[in-house]
Amino acid sequence: MKIKTKQIKPVLWMLLSAMILLWFGSVVAQNEEENMTDSTAVSDSVGTDSTADLYAHLPKDDQCISCHIEEEAMPEGFDPKDIHMKEGLSCAGCHGGDNSSNDEDEAMNEDIGFIGAPDKADIPQMCGKCHSDINIMRKYNPQISTDQVSQYFQSMxxxxxxxxxxxVATCNDCHTAHSIMKHDDPRSTVYALxxxxxxxHCHGDEDYMEEYDIPTDQYEKYAQSVHGKALLExxxxxxxxxxxxxxxxxxxxxxxxxxVYVCGSCHVQNEQFFxxxxxxxxxxxxxxxxxxxECHGNHDVVKPTDDFVGTQKGEAICVKCHxxxxxxxxIADTLHTLLKRATAAYDTASALKEKVLVVGMNDVEIDFLLQDAHQAIVHARTTVHTFDPTKVREKTDEALKNAxxxxxxxxxxxxxxxxRRMGLGVATLIITLLxxxxxxxxxxIEKGQNL
Structure with a gap:
């Protein structure tokens, strides 16, 4: 069987087109890879220039930064977004010297105030040169506190x-030295989280804290506490x-x-009652x-339950002393009984409300009553800090009434x-019979007509 030329030509053209497309695709891919490599190389080569751009807000003749960048000798942990850098306070602001001179001996001449790395004991006062001066600090915040140094020297x-x-810790141990961020910046070492x-960093280091004879497991305990879980998780x-x-x-x-005042800054009513x-x-x-x-612990505060109060074995704290x-x-036994009675009634009412909700009946009024009952139980738990059964009973009775x-x-x-179901059943039966x-x-009738 002979194959005609007309049949071969289209096939050859298709093969040729496919080969050209494959070749073109490989060339494009290779060029893209080379471009990526080149751009990476360019980025690496101008990395210092990009970093220098971050310092554009500083004086152009700041030789401290220019020299340290050129020598790749920026301080460990340095961050160009440091709050002081952003506000125009450069190296010489803390370390002294002449930042306008590119001569190392002149720039770091002790006769003109260069101090280099400050002694540990001098750091609080050095930071205080600005932070304790209201005339300097008020332009950043008219209500800012300027008593940090005096407070520090009253601290342990x-x-x-x-x-x-x-x-011991000084300013730079908590705030870092060259990467200080505002306290509400998530990158800050003193951001809440x-x-x-x-x-x-210090208090969890056993070797570092050994000479002070204090525990080093505070963080682990705190992380598992009700406070730690709220903050960290x-x-x-x-x-x-x-x-x-x-x-x-x-x-x-x-x-x-x-x-009691420390805890009372958040738990106000508990403080007053106690x-x-x-x-x-x-x-x-x-x-x-x-x-x-004594009852709640310090770093390992757990979420309290009604079983904290009472005489039963297990969680009850009262029996540790009484x-x-x-x-x-x-009294402890009475308080526990009052709380348990109120919570049992509340739980029963809550379960009943769920049944009402499932069958599609009106649960609005029940919900309001449950809210009032729950609020009364919360008040009762707080009132426990009076250790007065009469006052606690007032709240639990209110909870019981609503429940x-x-x-x-x-x-x-x-x-x-x-x-309604019965009525529906009867109505359905009657309708069916009808x-x-x-x-x-x-x-x-149809039979009669047919006759």
């Missing part, structure tokens, strides 16, 4: 520094971190008398109890639902 860190201990790790910046309890520049361990209680007055006299910490037969033991009303209303809605009767009647 500051007092130790005055005693000659240079292992970063504070625990910043403190843990849910990223709730309103949750307390180290500085919220210990202070910032004036950081110090809370003492016995101040502890301060007015007989227990608080007795503890103040003895000075051997640490108020909130023995069977004591007045405190009986029982919700239960009765829920039962009524379910009874109405059952009645339909059958009608069918029979029609059939009889």
């Amino acid at each position: 860190h500051g007092r130790k520094l005055k005693e000659g201990d240079e292992n 970063n504070v625990p790790k910043t403190c843990n 849910r990223e709730d910046t309103g949750a307390p971190a180290c500085n919220d309890c210990h202070g910032n520049h004036g950081a110090t361990p809370p003492d016995v008398t101040s502890l 301060k007015e209680s007989k227990m608080a007055h007795k503890w103040e006299e003895k000075q051997d109890k640490h108020f909130c910490v 023995k069977q037969g004591e007045k405190g033991y009986m 029982h009303m919700a239960i009765e209303l829920g039962k009524k809605e379910l009874d109405d639902y059952d009645f 339909a059958i009767a009608l069918y029979i009647k029609i059939r009889d």
